[in-house]
Amino acid sequence: MSAPVVIIGTGLAGYNLAREFRKLDGETPLLLITADDGRSYSKPMLSTGFGKNKEADDLSMAEPGAMAEQLKAEVRTHTRISGIDPGHKRLWIGEEAVHYRDLILAWGAQSVRVPVQGDAGDAIFPINDLEDYARFRTAAAGKRRVLVLGVGLIGCEFANDLILGGYEVDLVAPCEQVMPTLLHPAAASAVQAGLESIGARFHLGPVLTRLSRAEQGLEAHLSDGEVVLCDVVVSAIGLRPRVDLAAAAGLEVGLGVVVNRHLQTSHANIYALGDCAEVDGLNLLYVMPLMSCARALAQTLTGTPTAVKYGPMPVTVKTPVCPLVVSPPPKGKEGVWSVEGLGADIKALCHDASGNLLGYALTGTAVMEKLALNKTLPALLA
Numbered sequence: 001m002s003a004p005v006v007i008i009g010t011g012l013a014g015y016n017l018a019r020e021f022r023k024l025d026g027e028t029p030l031l032l033i034t035a036d037d038g039r040s041y042s043k044p045m046l047s048t049g050f051g052k053n054k055e056a057d058d059l060s061m062a063e064p065g066a067m068a069e070q071l072k073a074e075v076r077t078h079t080r081i082s083g084i085d086p087g088h089k090r091l092w093i094g095e096e097a098v099h100y101r102d103l104i105l106a107w108g109a110q111s112v113r114v115p116v117q118g119d120a121g122d123a124i125f126p127i128n129d130l131e132d133y134a135r136f137r138t139a140a141a142g143k144r145r146v147l148v149l150g151v152g153l154i155g156c157e158f159a160n161d162l163i164l165g166g167y168e169v170d171l172v173a174p175c176e177q178v179m180p181t182l183l184h185p186a187a188a189s190a191v192q193a194g195l196e197s198i199g200a201r202f203h204l205g206p207v208l209t210r211l212s213r214a215e216q217g218l219e220a221h222l223s224d225g226e227v228v229l230c231d232v233v234v235s236a237i238g239l240r241p242r243v244d245l246a247a248a249a250g251l252e253v254g255l256g257v258v259v260n261r262h263l264q265t266s267h268a269n270i271y272a273l274g275d276c277a278e279v280d281g282l283n284l285l286y287v288m289p290l291m292s293c294a295r296a297l298a299q300t301l302t303g304t305p306t307a308v309k310y311g312p313m314p315v316t317v318k319t320p321v322c323p324l325v326v327s328p329p330p331k332g333k334e335g336v337w338s339v340e341g342l343g344a345d346i347k348a349l350c351h352d353a354s355g356n357l358l359g360y361a362l363t364g365t366a367v368m369e370k371l372a373l374n375k376t377l378p379a380l381l382a
């Protein structure tokens with residue numbers, strides 16, 4: 001039998017690529033390998049699960065067996081690849097060698113962890129996949145107070161969701177505003193005020209230095225001397241694309257695994273997409289870009305070399321207490337911001353010197369303008 005097309009990862013990138021591939025090719029052997037349990041789920045749902053009272057099982061859309069049947073593929077679960085040997089077109093699972101026709105890296109990004117002193121480090125939970133979510137739900141059951149580390153997009157979404165789920169929430173981060181790399185300060189203030197209006201308490205500036213067990217729950221010691229009482233901690237301090245195995249195999253890596261517009265790494269027959277990929281200099285950790293990549297790469301893998309294009313990629317942030325849509329200016333483009341609106345309803349627009357719209361941040365009722373604005377936003381990869 002000829003060597004299969006092998007996809008590493010069964011997240012949205014891996015499974016969507018497999019679907020797109022099967023639309024064009026029903027015959028070539030297809031093997032998906034994943035370190036997790038291989039269930040199909042939509043990761044964005046992880047930060048709306050408490051408000052909707054969904055267990056991890058409720059968020060699972062299909063078991064790996066059903067996915068294998070649907071995709072006419074083999075799906076190997078709880079299987080971690082440990083090395084790639086591009087010269088012989090094979091990869092390693094421990095001692096076992098698996099040969100491939102083409103290899104696609106869709107192995108995502110991993111949660112950043114920071115060392116914290118104290119005896120309660122095991123009460124800190126990153127939530128970056130369905131299994132993490134299941135573990136956190138078990139840990140949070142019957143508890144009342146959650147400390148969220150990080151005030152980026154994911155930290156703010158979890159804060160809103162946990163409050164909807166009945167928890168008290170504190171957030172701590174070493175920055176001056178929420179979503180500092182994504183948001184104009186005026187929009188950030190609107191989101192922070194919205195979250196505060198439903199009870200969120202922000203501790204902006206310090207970091208968590210020590211987490212200790214106390215008589216009732218946990219004591220979180222912050223670097224400014226404050227002590228926050230909580231029962232469990234969510235870590236949302238960032239994600240780092242997985243690059244180590246690629247680098248060890250001699251593939252070019254940067255922010256992510258470096259690929260060109262055809263999603264091809266520095267080695268022929270090895271491609272990457274999703275959170276792990278740096279596509280023509282862009283490492284976008286969102287769903288829309290990976291869907292564009294999956295469609296283009298399926299064409300390439302079936303004999304029609306196709307470059308991926310990114311249109312505008314606005315991101316809807318799931319903070320229902322203060323609706324937010326944001327489209328940051330493209331990398332390397334300088335512009336001038338103007339802000340209209342007050343309180344919860346902010347329209348922050350970024351224009352270049354010729355008056356062209358480069359990006360925006362819309363909150364509250366201003367999000368209704370997104371469709372009109374999207375028409376004039378620049379494409380991220382034309």
Ligand SMILES: Cc1cc2nc3c(=O)[nH]c(=O)nc-3n(C[C@H](O)[C@H](O)[C@H](O)COP(=O)(O)OP(=O)(O)OC[C@H]3O[C@@H](n4cnc5c(N)ncnc54)[C@H](O)[C@@H]3O)c2cc1C
Nearest residue numbers: 009010011012013035036043081107108274275285286287
């Ligand atoms: C809480 C949360 C909410 C989000 N909300 C949104 C949103 O609203 N909108 C949006 O656009 N984006 C959102 N995102 C981002 C979006 O979900 C991700 O960009 C996307 O799901 C990434 O998919 P992926 O397949 O690249 O990676 P992953 O889903 O992380 O999949 C990686 C896969 O690789 C496997 N793997 C890793 N290493 C190995 C190995 N060595 N061997 C074998 N398998 C391996 C893993 O087991 C897994 O199957 C959110 C992210 C989070 C965490």
